[in-house]
Amino acid sequence: DAKTTQPPSMDCAEGRAANLPCNHSTISGNEYVYWYRQIHSQGPQYIIHGLKNNETNEMASLIITEDRKSSTLILPHATLRDTAVYYCIVRVRTNAGKSTFGDGTTLTVKP
Amino acid sequence: GAGVSQSPSNKVTEKGKDVELRCDPISGHTALYWYRQSLGQGLEFLIYFQGNSAPDKSGLPSDRFSAERTGGSVSTLTIQRTQQEDSAVYLCASSLAVELYNEQFFGPGTRLTVL
Numbered sequence: 001d002a003k004t005t006q007p008p009s010m011d012c013a014e015g016r017a018a019n020l021p022c023n024h025s026t027i028s029g030n031e032y033v034y035w036y037r038q039i040h041s042q043g044p045q046y047i048i049h050g051l052k053n054n055e056t057n058e059m060a061s062l063i064i065t066e067d068r069k070s071s072t073l074i075l076p077h078a079t080l081r082d083t084a085v086y087y088c089i090v091r092v093r094t095n096a097g098k099s100t101f102g103d104g105t106t107l108t109v110k111p
Numbered sequence: 112g113a114g115v116s117q118s119p120s121n122k123v124t125e126k127g128k129d130v131e132l133r134c135d136p137i138s139g140h141t142a143l144y145w146y147r148q149s150l151g152q153g154l155e156f157l158i159y160f161q162g163n164s165a166p167d168k169s170g171l172p173s174d175r176f177s178a179e180r181t182g183g184s185v186s187t188l189t190i191q192r193t194q195q196e197d198s199a200v201y202l203c204a205s206s207l208a209v210e211l212y213n214e215q216f217f218g219p220g221t222r223l224t225v226l
Contacts, residue, residue, distance in 0.1 A: 042217075043115075043217025043218055043219055043220055044154065044204075044215075045217070046214050046215060046216070087153070101146075101153045101154035102153050103152075
């Protein structure tokens with residue numbers, strides 16, 4: 001898996017957009033970008049993934065730069081329940097392997 | 112069932128004892144994964160199953176750890192002669208297939224405390 005770098009923590013005001021960055025400068029052509037989050041005391045939850053195009057679903061949007069060396073997860077209207085650790089993971093789609101989730105970004109949404 | 116279930120939710124044991132942790136994946140999911148998460152740390156991948164077979168066991172931290180899956184469904188993670196450093200939350204996840212392993216659904220975890 002390509003190495004990812006995320007800020008350890010971020011704050012966001014409730015109702016505002018939360019933009020979580022991830023650097024993955026060593027990403028290779030067949031590796032996807034995946035985002036998970038883990039709310040305190042719960043198992044991780046899949047959010048979204050993409051290869052090169054921007055993606056959007058009911059939870060979030062994923063913006064991947066043209067060179068694919070970085071990406072941003074966007075929560076358009078953050079709520080208090082979005083407070084969690086957000087993990088950015090880069091890997092090939094079909095290789096389970098010994099993958100880890102890294103340390104992630106702790107997002108705190110404040111009222 | 113509606114989601115991945117794990118039992119027990121909490122387990123306190125004494126150093127040196129054996130423990131078994133159980134995972135029931137989502138019905139129809141052929142791939143199953145075990146992770147552990149120590150306090151304040153990220154997830155550590157342990158092992159995955161495709162059906163009943165585990166192609167790569169090298170993620171298991173020591174030979175005290177073993178896992179099996181029977182009937183393509185329930186999986187058991189066994190830790191023998193537990194040590195204090197084994198204390199962690201053990202998470203299980205499943206996906207429709209290994210090819211879709213990134214769209215995993217996680218269980219609530221088992222919190223293991225070794226005294």
